[in-house]
Amino acid sequence: xxxxxxxxxxxxxxxxxxxxxxxxxxxxxxxxxxxxxxxxxxxxxxxxxxxxxxxxxxxxxxxxxxxxxxxxxxxxxxxxxxxxxxxxxxxxxxxxxxxxxxxxxxxxxxxxxxxxxxxxxxxxxxxxxxxxxxxxxxxxxxxxxxxxxxxxxxxxxxxxxxxxxxxxxxxxxxxxxxxxxxxxxxxxxxxxxxxxxxxxxxxxxxxxxxxxxxxxxxxxxxxxxxxxxxxxxxxxxxxxxxxxxxxxxxxxxxxxxxxxxxxxxxxxxxxxxxxxxxxxxxxxxxxxxxxxxxxxxxxxxxxxxxxxxxxxxxxxxxxxxxxxxxxxxxxxxxxxxxxxxxxxxxxxxxxxxxxxxxxxxxxxxxxxxxxxxxxxxxxxxxxxxxxxxxxxxxxxxxxxxxxxxxxxxxxxxxxxxxxxxxxxxxxxxxxxxxxxxxxxxxxxxxxxxxxxxxxxxxxxxxxxxxxxxxxxxxxxxxx
Amino acid sequence: xxxxxxxxxxxxxxxxxxxxxxxxxxxxxxxxxxxxxxxxxxxxxxxxxxxxxxxxxxxxxxxxxxxxxxxxxxxxxxxxxxxxxxxxxxxxxxxxxxxxxxxxxxxxxxxxxxxxxxxxxxxxxxxxxxxxxxxxxxxxxxxxxxxxxxxxxxxxxxxxxxxxxxxxxxxxxxxxxxxxxxxxxxxxxxxxxxxxxxxxxxxxxxxxxxxxxxxxxxxxxxxxxxxxxxxxxxxxxxxxxxxxxxxxxxxxxxxxxxxxxxxxxxxxxxxxxxxxxxxxxxxxxxxxxxxxxxxxxxxxxxxxxxxxxxxxxxxxxxxxxxxxxxxxxxxxxxxxxxxxxxxxxxxxxxxxxxxxxxxxxxxxxxxxxxxxxxxxxxxxxxxxxxxxxxxxxxxxxxxxxxxxxxxxxxxxxxxxxxxxxxxxxxxxxxxxxxxxxxxxxxxxxxxxx
Numbered sequence: 001x002x003x004x005x006x007x008x009x010x011x012x013x014x015x016x017x018x019x020x021x022x023x024x025x026x027x028x029x030x031x032x033x034x035x036x037x038x039x040x041x042x043x044x045x046x047x048x049x050x051x052x053x054x055x056x057x058x059x060x061x062x063x064x065x066x067x068x069x070x071x072x073x074x075x076x077x078x079x080x081x082x083x084x085x086x087x088x089x090x091x092x093x094x095x096x097x098x099x100x101x102x103x104x105x106x107x108x109x110x111x112x113x114x115x116x117x118x119x120x121x122x123x124x125x126x127x128x129x130x131x132x133x134x135x136x137x138x139x140x141x142x143x144x145x146x147x148x149x150x151x152x153x154x155x156x157x158x159x160x161x162x163x164x165x166x167x168x169x170x171x172x173x174x175x176x177x178x179x180x181x182x183x184x185x186x187x188x189x190x191x192x193x194x195x196x197x198x199x200x201x202x203x204x205x206x207x208x209x210x211x212x213x214x215x216x217x218x219x220x221x222x223x224x225x226x227x228x229x230x231x232x233x234x235x236x237x238x239x240x241x242x243x244x245x246x247x248x249x250x251x252x253x254x255x256x257x258x259x260x261x262x263x264x265x266x267x268x269x270x271x272x273x274x275x276x277x278x279x280x281x282x283x284x285x286x287x288x289x290x291x292x293x294x295x296x297x298x299x300x301x302x303x304x305x306x307x308x309x310x311x312x313x314x315x316x317x318x319x320x321x322x323x324x325x326x327x328x329x330x331x332x333x334x335x336x337x338x339x340x341x342x343x344x345x346x347x348x349x350x351x352x353x354x355x356x357x358x359x360x361x362x363x364x365x366x367x368x369x370x371x372x373x374x375x376x377x378x379x380x381x382x383x384x385x386x387x388x389x390x391x392x393x394x395x396x397x398x399x400x401x402x403x404x405x406x407x408x409x410x411x412x413x414x415x416x417x418x419x420x421x422x423x424x425x426x427x428x429x430x431x432x433x434x435x436x437x438x439x440x441x442x443x444x445x446x447x448x449x450x451x452x453x454x455x456x457x458x459x460x461x462x463x464x465x466x467x468x469x470x471x472x473x474x475x476x477x478x479x
Numbered sequence: 480x481x482x483x484x485x486x487x488x489x490x491x492x493x494x495x496x497x498x499x500x501x502x503x504x505x506x507x508x509x510x511x512x513x514x515x516x517x518x519x520x521x522x523x524x525x526x527x528x529x530x531x532x533x534x535x536x537x538x539x540x541x542x543x544x545x546x547x548x549x550x551x552x553x554x555x556x557x558x559x560x561x562x563x564x565x566x567x568x569x570x571x572x573x574x575x576x577x578x579x580x581x582x583x584x585x586x587x588x589x590x591x592x593x594x595x596x597x598x599x600x601x602x603x604x605x606x607x608x609x610x611x612x613x614x615x616x617x618x619x620x621x622x623x624x625x626x627x628x629x630x631x632x633x634x635x636x637x638x639x640x641x642x643x644x645x646x647x648x649x650x651x652x653x654x655x656x657x658x659x660x661x662x663x664x665x666x667x668x669x670x671x672x673x674x675x676x677x678x679x680x681x682x683x684x685x686x687x688x689x690x691x692x693x694x695x696x697x698x699x700x701x702x703x704x705x706x707x708x709x710x711x712x713x714x715x716x717x718x719x720x721x722x723x724x725x726x727x728x729x730x731x732x733x734x735x736x737x738x739x740x741x742x743x744x745x746x747x748x749x750x751x752x753x754x755x756x757x758x759x760x761x762x763x764x765x766x767x768x769x770x771x772x773x774x775x776x777x778x779x780x781x782x783x784x785x786x787x788x789x790x791x792x793x794x795x796x797x798x799x800x801x802x803x804x805x806x807x808x809x810x811x812x813x814x815x816x817x818x819x820x821x822x823x824x825x826x827x828x829x830x831x832x833x834x835x836x837x838x839x840x841x842x843x844x845x846x847x848x849x850x851x852x853x854x855x856x857x858x859x860x861x862x863x864x865x866x867x868x869x870x871x872x873x874x875x876x877x878x879x880x881x882x883x884x885x886x887x888x889x890x891x892x893x894x895x896x897x898x899x900x901x902x903x904x905x906x907x908x909x910x911x912x913x914x915x916x917x918x919x920x921x922x923x924x925x926x927x928x
Contacts (some may be wrong), residue, residue: 004783044562046558060523062526067529087522087523119569120544120566141731146807185731263517270841351530397856423924
C-alpha cells in the first residue's frame with residue numbers, strides 16, 4: 001500500500017502542488033447488535049483506498065479513489081492538485097505549514113486478543129445473553145446490546161519525506177434497557193450511553209462485564225418510570241465520570257479546536273468563544289481544573305502513534321490550574337496562529353480530508369473520591385450517564401440531560417429522580433468546579449461518533465474523567 | 480447496462496455458486512461526490528471522491544449477515560461473499576427474518592442531472608464567488624457541493640432495479656465582525672447544480688447578517704414565533720426519525736397514534752419520490768419500490784414508514800423506506816413534503832404584536848422520543864417582532880419544547896407559501912417545507928444561561 005501513497009503524492013507534486021501527502025488505508029469493521037434476544041444487525045465492512053491532499057495557495061485540494069493501482073493513485077494526486085487550483089477563484093492568503101519532525105516509523109496498538117480472532121458466534125452469544133438478562137427484569141420493554149471492532153492499516157507518505165505505517169485496533173460496545181410508560185420512556189445504559197470504546201482488542205469488551213451489570217441496569221430503567229421528577233432549582237451537582245467526559249468533550253474539547261477558533265468551521269460546527277490572543281491569561285475554570293490533550297494514553301480511544309500529518313502523538317496542556325494554555329491544532333492552523341503544531345489532525349477513513357480532531361482530552365484527577373464528594377454535599381443532585389446533549393455554536397451555552405439522578409441530602413444519597421437536566425455557561429460552570437475524584441476513579445472514556453466537517457466525518461475520541469462536583473447549577477429544565 | 484448493475488449481478492452469481500440455497504440481496508452505489516468549502520471568505524477545503532460500494536445481505540436458513548466493501552475487484556468480491564456467508568451461518572437464528580422483496584416495478588422517476596454528477600470544481604467555485612461577493616465587508620463561510628450516481632439492487636427472488644439521482648446544495652452564512660458574533664444564513668438544494676443561485680443566497684445571508692449586527696438580550700419565556708424552513712425542516716426530521724418510523728411505533732417509543740388528529744388541520748405531510756422536485760431513486764435498500772404515503776392528512780396521523788422487517792411484525796407490507804442500518808434504526812422517509820399554505824412570511828410578521836422570527840435551529844437533541852421534547856438553540860439570525868414589524872436582532876436563545884405540542888391542533892397560526900428544501904439534521908434534499916407561524920414556543924435560556 002505504501003507505493004500507492006507514494007504514487008499519489010508524486011502525482012500531486014507533478015501537477016503543481018507545493019506540498020502533498022497521502023494515506024493508503026484498509027479498514028475492516030465488525031459489529032453485532034441484539035434487541036430483545038434477537039441479533040438485529042451483524043455487519044462486516046471493509047473499505048480500502050487512497051486519499052491525497054494537495055496544497056496550492058490558500059486551499060487544500062483532496063481526492064480519494066478506491067482503485068488500488070499506482071496509475072489510479074497517481075491520477076488521484078493530479079486531480080487533488082487540480083481541485084486545489086480551482087479554489088483560486090475565491091482565494092485568501094497563501095497557507096503555510098508549521099514545521100514538524102520528518103519521520104519514517106512503524107506504530108501499532110498494543111492488544112491482548114485481536115477482536116477478529118473471537119468468533120462471530122461468541123459475539124452473538126454475548127449480545128443475546130446480555131439482552132436476555134435485562135429482559136428477565138419485569139417492565140423492561142427494550143433490551144439492547146452492541147459491540148463494534150475496527151482494524152485499520154494506514155500508510156502515510158508526504159512530499160517532505162514522511163513514511164509511516166500504523167496498525168490501529170479499536171474495540172468496545174455497550175448495552176441499554178428501556179422501560180416504556182404511558183407518556184414517556186426511561187433508559188439506563190452501561191458502561192455509558194451509546195457504548196464505551198478504546199484502543200485495544202476484545203479484552204476491552206470482556207473487561208466491561210456486561211452480563212454482570214445487566215440486571216442492575218434493567219432494574220434502574222424500570223424504577224425510573226415511577227421515580228419523581230428531578231426538582232427545578234439551583235443546587236450543587238455531582239456528575240458521574242462518563243457525564244464529566246461528555247461535558248469535557250462538548251464544552252472544552254470542541255472549544256479548543258484551533259480551526260474553529262480561526263473560523264474555518266463557522267458555517268457548520270461553529271466557532272468558539274476563545275480568542276488565541278488570550279492563551280495564557282484567560283480563566284477557563286477553577287484552580288483544580290487541569291485539562292490535557294494526550295494522544296499517548298495507553299488504551300484510550302484517541303491514542304495513536306502519529307496523526308494524519310505524520311506528527312508524533314503528544315501530550316499537551318490545555319487548561320492549567322484553571323488558566324487556558326493550549327489548543328488542538330494541525331500544521332496549517334498552527335502556522336496561522338503562530339503556535340506549535342499539536343499532532344491532532346485525523347481523517348475519517350481514506351476518503352475524508354484530515355482535520356483537527358480531539359485526541360484524549362480529559363481531566364487530570366483530583367484528590368477526593370465519589371463517596372467523599374457526596375459526603376461533603378449538603379443539598380444537591382448526583383447525575384449519571386448522558387441522555388441528551390446540546391450546546392451553542394460558540395460552545396458556551398449548554399444543556400445536558402442524564403439518564404438518572406439521585407438527590408443528595410446532608411451528605412447522603414437519597415431517592416432516585418428521573419429526567420435530570422442541568423444547564424449553564426461553560427466558563428461559569430467550570431469556575432464552580434470544587435471537588436474531583438482521584439486517580440483510582442480515573443476512566444478513559446471513549447466516544448466513537450464525534451461529528452465534524454463537511455462532508456461530515458466521525459472521529460474516535462477519548463476523555464479521561466473522574467467524578468466531579470459543581471456548585472450552584474440550574475437543574476430540572478423542562479419542556 | 481450500468482456498471483452498478485453489472486457488479487450487482489456478478490455478486491449475486493457468486494453467492495448462488497457458493498451457496499445455492501442462500502437468499503441474497505446486493506445493493507451497489509456508484510458515483511461521484513465533490514464539495515467546495517469556504518471560510519473567512521475564501522475557499523480553504525475542496526474535495527472530491529469517486530466511490531463504488533457494494534453491500535451484500537445474505538441469509539442462510541433464516542440467519543442473515545450484512546457486509547460491505549469498496550474492494551470491487553474479483554478478490555475483494557470473493558472475500559465479501561465468503562465472509563458474509565460465513566458470518567450468516569454463525570449467527571443465531573433470526574425469528575423476524577422477513578424474506579426478500581419479490582420482483583416488482585419501481586416508479587418511473589428521473590431526478591438525475593449528468594452535469595451535476597460530473598461538475599467541475601470551477602463551477603462550484605463560481606457559485607461560491609457569487610455568494611461571497613454579495614457580502615462586502617462580511618465574512619462568508621459554508622459549502623457548495625454536487626453529487627450524483629447510480630444505485631442498483633438485485634436479489635435472488637428476482638428483483639432487479641437501478642436508478643440514477645443527483646443533488647447539489649449551497650448552504651452558507653455571512654458573518655459580521657472578526658469574532659463571528661452575528662450571522663445570516665441561506666440554503667438551496669436541487670437535483671441540478673445549475674439551479675443554485677449563489678448571488679441570491681449571498682444577498683439574503685448578507686442582509687440577515689447586517690440586520691443581526693447589534694443583537695440585544697431577550698428574557699427567555701414563551702413567545703409566538705415565525706419559524707423559517709430550516710427550523711421546520713429540523714422539526715420534521717425529528718418527527719420522522721423518532722415518530723413516523725414503524726420500528727419506534729412497535730417498540731412503544733413513538734408518539735404517533737394512527738387515525739388520531741395529533742396535529743393542526745393545516746398540516747399535511749407526504750413522502751413522495753414521484754414529486755418532480757424530489758431527490759433520490761425510487762426503491763429502497765431492500766429493493767422495494769417506494770410507495771407515496773400520506774403520513775399526516777389534515778392533521779390526522781395516517782401512516783408510518785416500513786421496511787420489510789417492521790411490515791412483517793405489523794402484518795402489513797413494506798412501504799419501501801428501508802435504509803442502510805435499518806435493522807437497528809428502522810425505516811426513514813427521504814422525500815418529505817409539508818404542504819405549503821397561502822400566507823407570506825411578511826404577512827405572518829405583520830400579524831404579530833410581539834413574537835420572534837427564527838432563521839435556524841442549532842444542535843437539537845431529543846430528551847424523550849415519546850414526548851418529542853427537544854432542546855436546541857437558535858442560530859444565524861433571531862429577531863424580535865413588535866407591532867407587526869421586525870424590531871431588531873436578539874442573541875441566540877435556548878429552547879426546550881415538544882415538537883408535537885408545537886404543531887398540535889390550534890397551535891399553528893399560518894402556513895407559509897414559501898416551501899423549499901431545507902437544511903435538516905439527517906441530510907440535504909430530504910425535507911421540503913415552508914415557514915410556519917406558531918402560537919407558542921418555549922425558550923428556556925439565553926446568552927447568560
